[in-house]
Amino acid sequence: MYFCGPTVYNYVHVGNARPFVVSMVAKRYFESLGYRVTLVENITDIDDRIIQKGIAEGRPASAVAAEFAQAYRDDTDRLGLGRPDIEPLATEHVADIIALIESLVKRSHAYQAGSDVYFNVASYPAYGRLSKQQVGEMRHGARIDVEEKKADPLDFALWKGAKSGEPAWDSPWGPGRPGWHIECSAMSLKYLGAGFDIHGGGRDLIFPHHENEIAQAEGALGQPFVRFWMHNGMLNLTEVKMSKSLGNILTLRDVLDKYRPEALIAAFLGSHYRSPLEFSxxxxxxxxxxxxxxxxxxxxxxxxxxxxxxxxxxxxxxxxx
Missing domain, CATH: 1.20.5 (Single alpha-helices involved in coiled-coils or other helix-helix interfaces)
Known part of the structure; x- marks a missing residue:
């Protein structure tokens, strides 16, 4: 099983804890049935938001990521459910990411534009299958930003050319860093191989993140990426999805300072994992x-x-x- 973990630019909110609980409970359930389970749950430690926070605070992005990755481990440890078997960091898998992008370029599913590399959505006819969307409808109203050199508004970045003051790694396309979507494709394939059983995460990741993961992996390998998908519902405060961007969050550590972890776990398990949960x-x-x-x-x-x-x-x- 592979579950998408957090992007570590702040303390995780209690909504981030739901996929963690779902994944750990699912692992225990399958093991109780006699299955041998490997659970991989990544930590995204390079991202625009991490970089922006580092610039705002006058410190390296790596320091921001290290601080909040450890805070995430500390906070989820308090739930008492144990740890995933493997918790890979994106920055430790740049070589795997570059190899996957090279495969996509070789198969004409990706192209270089300036110092960036983009996935060619038109080259993958099944795009939109997971999210049940039509490419033509997605393209309607989409636009290309001035600084982007991609051929199609739906194409998405696999590799971002280096910008001044940002972390960068050497690559065949020049120094730069990975796009978010390719990170999970590379790490899940490295540890679980093609056609692994279950991929999970929040419902908000269905599009574009998981849709793009499928396109990347199947484009590079020419075979199915995942057998089953598990998407948990969102936590809502006053019927609005909890998110850092909206500013309506409760951090996991604050909730666990006031309530026992068993109570939070019981709240998550008291309704179907796919259903939204009114949190109060x-x-x-x-x-x-x-x-x-x-x-x-x-x-x-x-x-x-x-x-x-x-x-x-x-x-x-x-x-x-």
Missing amino acids: AELLAETEQQVDRLRNVFRELADAAVGTGSEGGAADIGAPL
Whole structure:
């Protein structure tokens, strides 16, 4: 399984925790059925927002990413669900990304324009399949920014030429850095191979991120990328999606300072993972009570087991409580 992790330019909000919980619980469930599961969950540590924050604060983008990547690990550790098997950083896989772009160029699915490299959407007829959109409709109203040299408004960047003051790596197209979408394609294929079982993330990633991942991977390999997709619903505050760009966020660390992690997990698992979730203090107060009731049940089971002289089994249930 591969789940898209956070872009680390700030503390993760509680909405970012939902795909993390979904992925870790899914891993445990499949393992309980006897499957051997490898869960890969990336950390995007090079991105426009990271660079912009570094410039605003007068420090390297790498320092911003390192600080908030560790904060993300610390905050999600508090959930008590363990860690994914592999948590790759985009900056540690630039060579894999370049190799994937080279394959796309060789197969005429990508082209160089100035110091940038773009994916040629017209070369991939299945584009739009995941998001159930027609290319013609997507193209209507789309435009090319002045600084872009791409041939089609729908084409997207695989490699961005270096700009002054930005991190850069050497490549066949000159110094630059990867585009966001190609990072996940390269890292998932490196660790899981083509045709792996499950790819997940928030519903907001269906388009363009996951649509572009499919096009890149299948364009480069000529075979199916993923068997199944899992997209969790968004967390809403007053019926509006929680996001950093809207400024209506609750950080995960703030929520865990006020509520037990079990209550947050119970809130996430109390509805279908694909459904949007109205998030509120009332919801967490309710799940706190649910957790208390479950703890009481386990204590009673443990006490009953001790009273009847049972060994192991049920008596162990109450041990952590």
